Amino acid sequence: MKPKALVLRAPGVNCDEETARAWELAGAEVESRHVERLVDDRRALDRFQILTLPGGFSYGDDLGAGKILAAKLGVTLADSIARLRDRGGLILGICNGFQTLVKAGLLPGGTHAKQATLTHNDSRRYEARWTRLVVSSRRCVFLASDDPLELPVAHGEGKFVVADSAALDELFQGDQVVLRYADSENRPTELYPANPNGSARGVAAVCDPTGRVFGLMPHPERHVERFHHPRWTRLERRTDGVPDGLRIFQNAVAALK
Amino acid sequence: MTLWHIDIEPSPGQPDHVGVRIAIEAADLNSHGPWRVRSSRGFLIEGDLTEAEIDRLARDLFVDRVVETYRISRCPESVAHSTSNPPHSSPVDSIGSAHAGVSEVVHVIRLAGVTDPEGESALSLLHELKYSARAIRTVRSYRITGPDMKSIDELVNRVLANSAVERAIKGPILFDRLESGSPYRFVRREAPIRELGAVELGELSRSWGLSLNIDEMRAIQAHFIAKGREPTDCELETIAQTWSEHCSHKTLKGRVEFEGEEIDNLLKHTIFQATRVLEPEWVVSVFADNAGIVEFDDDYDVCFKVETHNHPSAIDPYGGANTGLGGVIRDPLGTGLGAKPICNTDVFCTAPPETPAEALPPGVLHPRRILQGVVAGVRDYGNRMGIPTVNGALVVDPAYLANPLVFCGTVGVIPKGMAFKEVKAGDRIVVIGGKTGRDGIHGATFSSAELTGESESASSGAVQIGDAIVEKIVLDVVLRARDRGLFRAITDCGAGGLSSAVGEMGASVGAEVELDKAPLKYEGLSYTEIWISESQERMVLATPAEHWAELKELCAAEGVIAADIGRFIASGKLTLKYQGHVVADLEMDFLHDGRPQVLRRAKYDPPPVKAIAYPAESNHGEELLKILGSHGVCSKEWIIRQYDHEVQARTVLKPLTGVMDDGPGDASVVLPVLGSTRGLAVACGINPRYGAIDPYAMACASVDEAIRNCVAVGADPDRIALLDNFCWGNPERPETLGSLVLAARGCHDAAIGYRAPFISGKDSLYNEYTHDGRSRAIPPTLLISAIGRVPDVNKCVTMDLKAPGDLLFIVGETRDEMGGSHWSLIRGIEGGFAPRVDFEVGRRLFAAMHRAIVSGLVKSCHDPSEGGLAVAVAEMAIAGGMGADVSLAAVPRPAGLDRDLVLLFSESPTRFIVEVEPRHEQAFLKIFENLPSGRLGLTTRDDEPRLRIRGVKRSIAVDLSTSDMKTRWQAPLAW
Helix, strand or coil: CCCEEEEEECCCECCHHHHHHHHHHHCCEEEEEEHHHHHHCCCHHHHCCEEEECCECHHHHCCCCCHHHHHHHHHHHHHHHHHHHHCCCEEEEECHHHHHHHHCCCCCCHHHCCCEEEECCCCCCCEEEEEEEEECCCCCCCCCCCCCEEEEEEECCCEEEECCHHHHHHHHHCCCEEEEEECCCCCECCCCCCCCCCCHHHEEEEECCCCCEEEECCCHHHCCCHHHCCCHHHCCCCCCCCCHHHHHHHHHHHHHC | CEEEEEEEEECCCCCCHHHHHHHHHHHHHCCCCCEEEEEEEEEEEEECCCHHHHHHHHHHHHCCCCCEEEEEEEECCCHHHHHCCCCCCCCCCCECCCCCCEEEEEEEEECCCCCCHHHHHHHHHHHHCCCCEEEEEEEEEEEEEECCHHHHHHHHHHHHCCCCCEEEEECCCCCCCCCCCCCCCCCCCECCCCCCCHHHHHHHHHHCCCCCCHHHHHHHHHHHHHHCCCCEHHHHHHHHHHHCHHHHCCCCCCEEEECCEEEECHHHHCHHHHHHHHCCCCEEECCCCCCEEEECCCCEEEEEEEEECHHHHHHCHHHHHHHHHHHHHHHHHCCCCCCEEEEEEEEEEECCCCCCHHHCCCCCCCHHHHHHHHHHHHHHHHHHHCCCEEEEEEEECHHHCCCCEEEEEEEEEEECCCCCCCCCCCCEEEEEECCECCCCCCHHHHCCCCEECCHHHHCHHHCCCCCHHHHHHHHHHHHHHHHCCCCCEEEECCCCHHHHHHHHHCCCCCEEEEHHHCCECCCCCCHHHHHHCCCCCEEEEEECHHHHHHHHHHHHHCCCCEEEEEEECCCCEEEEEECCEEEEEEEHHHHHHCCCCCEEEECCCCCCCCCCCCCCCCCHHHHHHHHHCCCCCCCCHHHHCCCCCCHHHCEEECCEECCCCCEECCCEEECCCCCCCCEEEEEEEECHHHHCCCHHHHHHHHHHHHHHHHHHHCCCHHHEEEEEEEECCCCCCHHHHHHHHHHHHHHHHHHHHHCCCEEEEEEECCCEEEECCEEEECCCEEEEEEEEEECCHHHCCCCCCCCCCCEEEEECCCCCCCCCCHHHHHHCCCCCCCCCCCHHHHHHHHHHHHHHHHCCCCCEEECCCCCHHHHHHHHHHHHHCCEEEEECCCCCCCCCCCCHHHHHHCCCCCCEEEEECHHHHHHHHHHCCCCCEEEEEEEECCCCCEEEEECCCCCEEEEEEHHHHHHHHHCCCCC
């Protein structure tokens, strides 16, 4: 049985189509739904095993990135999202989706709900560039190996900030920091441009204490083909390689089987 | 009703990015200082809300409490409250001298009537959460310490607030209400013209901002005399919009007398003519719709359109470029039955960013501010729409100081069989998307006139503010409605607003519109304002009456506003009503065909041909570094990385390429159909420096450049479609029009020569700025954009050197064509010939290059353009992080041309530098047999890679480290 993934649409969400395609390539059955349809029918989510919040500018990022969508989820969908998570379902937030999950308190979740945010890049501008990521925790079901990944980022507000450094330590101790920006030697870094936004200790992705709610600033759905990679014309053509982004979707599907 | 102000600023220890940026810009304006700027953002909320409620909203919604603090005040604010007692004291960035200076608080809000999307979003969320708010406006506040009040005022006017769209308030906020419209009381207004003489008609055209000439005014007068009545204001405005240069292209489609010959419709005899002669079977729809359409594969077509938005961008760079891109995105969306936009392009022409502030004429913004503004405008619209911006160019020349150019393009993909539309009598006229406000009134007529020192204040209504999210939901709805067959025709509301959109759609039928049915942003709009407003993000659909209910429901489900404002009717007339009163009743024939043909004179006196006096000695290495550091050649990474160029996951060759992802790709390649490996290359060619010498040569060279950029990455030269964008000065000056005639003829000959049809285009005339009786025109500027089909993206080639020990070849001939070159620019030396194109050789060369690429013989390929061979090889080395040992001895050239300088820097077209593995040398040369080609040398990789170029006589002409070249190439725009 293919797991069923729901890709959440909302005004200004703009990565829904390629995210749906990534789920399909990974072997899931996908439906895209507008958030208002879920508000109309609050049991609708119960038919799915995966909820995905794709990238974009939900509601124009007015009031802050992901803020309005987070407010809507909090008011109308908090129960069905909690049900999904607690019955073993998966929640993935990419870029704006990650921002939304953080602002809704679903990430980092646990005792750290609403103690974290994603704020303006240190470079003071939107950045579209490829990043190297190292895996710093295997708690998250979306990661199945320690191999570093290459994925693009495209955001203006991706700097992960927590209320105090002790809280950040706790996230590391709790294995909730999943991916970190790294330099060419695979060392986590705070240095621009390998770290595109200035996140402390290179945090690029976190999961909640269950490991089933996952948010990341980089875009895995933009690396599901060989020629998505920016240097593919320099690389040997391999027939066995799975593009790094697709692996994330495949791991999730495998975890549900 | 209370007006609350929530003021939000970074918490202690958090960076104040905006404040830092403003302080830096302030120091740019007045370096004495001291400058300290603390910024905050905020909301003005009017409603029946208690302080406790406002506090809860601030905590839960408006403030990010991990990084921000806030405070709440009731308006009017007390003086003490605003100027002192900062919410917290923190170390702030301080620039300049240590003396105390003076301090001021400045709030910036948008003018009443200017769209404030974030305020709107906040309001609708509050309504959803059942709070009683009436209006919300965003506000930006600055606590400034500067050297003196005059400098602070200058900062406010030049940096903080754009008076065209914003209002700056010094000191506390003293009002207690947000402005809103007042109700409109209907009065039918007439514009008596039947009795007017020539002078009075001219005066009427000017004072109403109609931009109509005396012949046109007389034609209107005669028409209404025959009708036996006076026109209404609305009729006069409608005619002016329809007949404007912007909408009707009366110069290029009119009569031109040139060198004793009368050309009836210049476009038809040049650009259109070439396409008609070529008539390739893969062309679907040209020059008929909002974008030109060509076949892509068995299931899909693609379309492409490039527009300009020059005058609005001169006045408000951010808003102008923002709505420029927003407008062109609606073109593919309004093409056929609606195409899905898949990538954008942007090209800017500005003055040098380092222009001294004293050099600015009145009302002119600094080029640095213009460039930053237009980049931000494109960024925010394109990124929010989720459309990758993948290709562009930057042209820098002092002549663009008062009249910068902004070109934006969009490619769309549309399923086969949806390329055509037809309005039927009885169809409902449905407007969807943005509400109508006063934005952009007179945009079409404004862009058909010259800018003046007063344009900034006089034309504030012509500036529009975009709301990309509204356009995104409109896009979502249109494609869904298209696939359900809910409409028969669609077009966008662009220049001229509903007036043009409905006028064009109903041209062959007739239309009856009830203007009071259009959804408005606020009260108080007159019927004429509703009709000609250029409010953004609106599309007009012709919907069969039986589908209206379903369309309405679909729109509601996606949060899109839709209104039925009338019907198409077989009357042959355009009839407008307001609350049942007829306010316009015009024959479609008169509206569309009644304009007297324009007759313009053109002449061209070529500048005297002057050979270049080459210096006896020159340091080619230093010259190369200077060209690499010129704005035309330097890295555009600062621009490109602010654009999301990969959203939609289609971009398989990115604008930046190479070992560090930072080399200058020739063309980007996108996948219009996900899952297929057939690609589309997108590229452009532009070089106004050639045009100053020879407009015909400029046109040919620009077409050549656009095509060779496509071919360089793997596009099939037999499947390339072109677009033209002419930006010229006042065509009523014969010399200006003469150069345009020659450029149009160049386009014709190049299209025929390369069998590459033009599929769409646009002209923008009157690009001049007048002050004190002096007119400054832009250099004649022609942008050629190209899309080329890539048979299999697996065969695509990038321009970065790949491996040491490979052979480097040059194909194509290098001639002494240094006129308008970047070498002559950096040396300040005039004269020389502009590059000329040999289409016969060029065609064979493009075909051979394509064969070599699809045969897998090419590891990297780059075309010499600005800066010639030397810059091309340098860029390949920079992108590959490698070096090369090159000799000019074997460069194909005419006999007798042995000057290293010319071989290095000449900008002869139709050339490629190609990296080939030694084992493929014979196969590669076989393909280029009978074509000019030569072996340049070898690629190298040392610990410190270098580019070494030996001259014809074996002496070292250039010896530079790749990293030094890269540093110089990246420096100019490392902002």
